Amino acid sequence: MAPVATTFFFYFLSALTVLSGVLVITRKNPVHSALALIMSLLGQAALYLMLYAPFVAGVQIILYAGGIMVLFLFVIMLVNIEKSQKEEQFNKQWLVGLAAAIALGALFVFVYAKGRGLFPDRAVQMPEQSNTQQVAVLLYGNYMFAFEIASLLLLVAVIGAVVMAKKRI
Amino acid sequence: MAPISTLHYLVVAAALFVLGVIGVLTRRNVVIVLMSIELILNAVNLNLVAFSRIWGLHGQVFAIFVITDAAAEAAVGLGILIAFFRNKETVNVDEIDLLKW
Numbered sequence: 393m394a395p396v397a398t399t400f401f402f403y404f405l406s407a408l409t410v411l412s413g414v415l416v417i418t419r420k421n422p423v424h425s426a427l428a429l430i431m432s433l434l435g436q437a438a439l440y441l442m443l444y445a446p447f448v449a450g451v452q453i454i455l456y457a458g459g460i461m462v463l464f465l466f467v468i469m470l471v472n473i474e475k476s477q478k479e480e481q482f483n484k485q486w487l488v489g490l491a492a493a494i495a496l497g498a499l500f501v502f503v504y505a506k507g508r509g510l511f512p513d514r515a516v517q518m519p520e521q522s523n524t525q526q527v528a529v530l531l532y533g534n535y536m537f538a539f540e541i542a543s544l545l546l547l548v549a550v551i552g553a554v555v556m557a558k559k560r561i
Numbered sequence: 562m563a564p565i566s567t568l569h570y571l572v573v574a575a576a577l578f579v580l581g582v583i584g585v586l587t588r589r590n591v592v593i594v595l596m597s598i599e600l601i602l603n604a605v606n607l608n609l610v611a612f613s614r615i616w617g618l619h620g621q622v623f624a625i626f627v628i629t630d631a632a633a634e635a636a637v638g639l640g641i642l643i644a645f646f647r648n649k650e651t652v653n654v655d656e657i658d659l660l661k662w
Contacts, residue, residue: 402565406573413577413600417584422592429596432577436603443570445610448621448628452606455628460599460635467639468592471646476653482587483655489586493579500575504568511567512615523618530622542629549633556640 402442409435420477422468426461433457447524570611578604589653591645595638602631 408431415428433456440449483489531539577600584597606624613620646652649659 398565402569406569409573410576410580413580416596416600417580417588417593422590422596425593425596429599432600433603436607439570439573439607440610442565443610443614445613445621445624448606448610448624451625451628455632456599456603460632463635463639464592464596467642470643471592471652472650473652476590476651479589479653481589483589483653486587490583493583493586496582497575497579500579504571504575508568511571523621526618527621527625530618531625534619535622535626538626542626545633546629549636553636553640556637556644 398442402439405435405438405442408432409439420481422473423465426464426468429464430457430461433461445523447527567611567615570607574604574607574611577601577607589655591642591652591654591657594654595635595642598638599631599635602627602634 412428412432412435416425416432419425419428433452437449437452437457440446440452581597581600581604584600585594588594588597606627609620609624609627611620613624642652645657649656
């Protein structure tokens with residue numbers, strides 16, 4: 393299907409994503425930050441759809457907005473947020489940190505302004521119907537070993553999380 | 562208006578990356594620092610998927626690996642946070658100084 397109103401949707405979704413990102417790092421209440429992060433992740437999932445990556449978009453929604461964010465909200469529920477909300481939200485070296493981040497942003501601007509021609513725009517027309525199939529072929533073909541390592545990593549993470557959250561370490 | 566090029570997506574990803582870096586460097590609450598790390602990983606994912614439109618599907622596969630890493634990191638990080646909160650009753654980064662002398 394030919395894309396409709398691509399320009400409008402791109403600017404709308406990127407504005408949603410970036411503004412929610414700003415909310416994530418400025419809100420006092422961690423629950424508000426988590427909700428803003430969910431909005432940002434959903435906007436990014438829609439951007440993936442615009443880039444002809446429906447499988448990654450689905451994984452993003454199911455794993456990030458569904459799984460990881462529930463984990464975050466659980467932990468926010470377990471820790472005491474009333475006390476931390478009354479305290480100072482930004483640490484002492486916030487000015488230096490902000491300057492460093494702005495320097496990084498200036499570096500990005502410089503690189504992208506200089507290397508504008510380096511990023512070609514011959515967008516391959518990808519068949520979205522068989523996207524999942526092709527990703528699976530790559531995942532179980534070229535990247536079989538990396539896939540197994542990733543499963544091992546998840547096992548280690550599960551054991552680590554259980555050990556960390558035990559009553560007596 | 563100009564058609565949406567790869568560079569547009571790269572600029573959005575760079576903005577998200579810088580936001581995540583600001584969050585990591587300036588916030589005190591560990592939960593929000595972890596959320597900022599998620600923002601950074603997502604910016605990388607957006608870059609990978611944007612380039613996969615040009616150079617084939619390998620970027621999307623790598624984005625899936627990055628999501629796996631993010632899940633593992635969030636689980637272990639939040640587990641550490643719970644263990645720490647049980648011991649010191651605080652979630653502030655600058656009070657996590659058990660290994661300093």
